[in-house]
Amino acid sequence: MTKLHCISLPTPFPVGPVNVYLAEGEPLTLIDTGPKTEATRAALSQELARLGHNLADLKQIILTHHHVDHLGLAGEIAAQSYAKIFAHPYNLPWLHDYASTRKHHAQFYRGFWKQNGVPQELIERMLYLGEALTQFRDSHLPVQPLPEGREIHFAGCDWSVYHTPGHAGGLICLWHAQSRTLISNDHILKNISSNPILEPPMSGEATRPQRLRDYLREMNRMAELNPQIAYTGHGEAVRNVRELVARRVAFHHRRADAILSALGARTMSLWELTQELFPALTNDADFFLAISEVQGHLDLLQNDQRIVETFHGEKVLWKRPT
Numbered sequence: 001m002t003k004l005h006c007i008s009l010p011t012p013f014p015v016g017p018v019n020v021y022l023a024e025g026e027p028l029t030l031i032d033t034g035p036k037t038e039a040t041r042a043a044l045s046q047e048l049a050r051l052g053h054n055l056a057d058l059k060q061i062i063l064t065h066h067h068v069d070h071l072g073l074a075g076e077i078a079a080q081s082y083a084k085i086f087a088h089p090y091n092l093p094w095l096h097d098y099a100s101t102r103k104h105h106a107q108f109y110r111g112f113w114k115q116n117g118v119p120q121e122l123i124e125r126m127l128y129l130g131e132a133l134t135q136f137r138d139s140h141l142p143v144q145p146l147p148e149g150r151e152i153h154f155a156g157c158d159w160s161v162y163h164t165p166g167h168a169g170g171l172i173c174l175w176h177a178q179s180r181t182l183i184s185n186d187h188i189l190k191n192i193s194s195n196p197i198l199e200p201p202m203s204g205e206a207t208r209p210q211r212l213r214d215y216l217r218e219m220n221r222m223a224e225l226n227p228q229i230a231y232t233g234h235g236e237a238v239r240n241v242r243e244l245v246a247r248r249v250a251f252h253h254r255r256a257d258a259i260l261s262a263l264g265a266r267t268m269s270l271w272e273l274t275q276e277l278f279p280a281l282t283n284d285a286d287f288f289l290a291i292s293e294v295q296g297h298l299d300l301l302q303n304d305q306r307i308v309e310t311f312h313g314e315k316v317l318w319k320r321p322t
């Protein structure tokens with residue numbers, strides 16, 4: 001394998017810096033780009049220059065998922081370098097037409113949150129957050145699909161693409177079997193469990209995907225590969241992937257148990273449970289993540305038949321089965 005450089009770039013988001021990866025050799029490849037900000041652009045150019053390259057030399061950009069902290073600079077880099085951009089097909093609506101995809105998601109969130117008891121003012125504020133992210137990315141990216149099963153060449157070798165939904169529906173991991181190297185990006189992070197962000201039903205489907213269940217299944221699938229290292233989207237690389245995944249899975253089962261005991265004998269909405277589980281939240285972005293997190297655990301509990309969904313008019317409530 002030729003050199004794979006981890007480059008940490010600043011972002012304006014609470015998550016802190018994001019990691020992108022420069023793979024030397026042919027084709028010169030960048031995995032993720034960071035958001036579209038002046039500081040990120042300057043840091044990326046500087047790091048590339050230090051390694052003896054510049055943005056215009058890039059031939060290939062692989063985007064790990066559609067979140068803005070990972071891809072905002074892709075459009076302008078591709079415009080300078082004529083690099084081809086690849087991403088899992090699930091991301092294509094986001095990347096080809098951001099404005100209408102965001103509108104579709106906003107419509108879903110508005111209805112879902114309302115049905116689950118979230119106060120109207122908070123709904124409006126959380127929707128505004130989504131709007132505010134628009135400035136950090138381009139609306140139309142010329143992206144080519146990179147589905148699971150495909151191999152892609154960079155860093156002097158062929159990498160297998162794994163589709164690992166959970167944190168995001170279109171997230172991919174890249175795997176080099178010979179060196180047992182995984183580029184896990186936000187799927188496996190060293191210090192935090194990624195949020196299983198709520199997403200609307202996929203096109204042609206009637207029900208919402210259950211992203212925490214996807215996340216746990218796909219973490220186990222990556223652990224089964226037994227990577228000797230996983231390069232992450234934020235923070236340090238992970239060397240003990242199997243052990244970390246076992247800990248993460250156990251953590252989520254414990255959190256599901258905690259939600260079940262908070263529910264007790266009551267009948268409660270997602271919003272009421274979120275407030276009980278996370279009483280100290282004040283920031284709208286944290287509310288957004290906490291609601292996704294609790295819904296993910298309600299999905300686990302429902303799937304294990306430990307809770308049932310019940311309706312009060314339009315409103316969704318949860319209780320233990322009788």
Ligand SMILES: [Zn+2]
Pocket residue numbers: 065067167168186
């Ligand atoms: Zn992400």
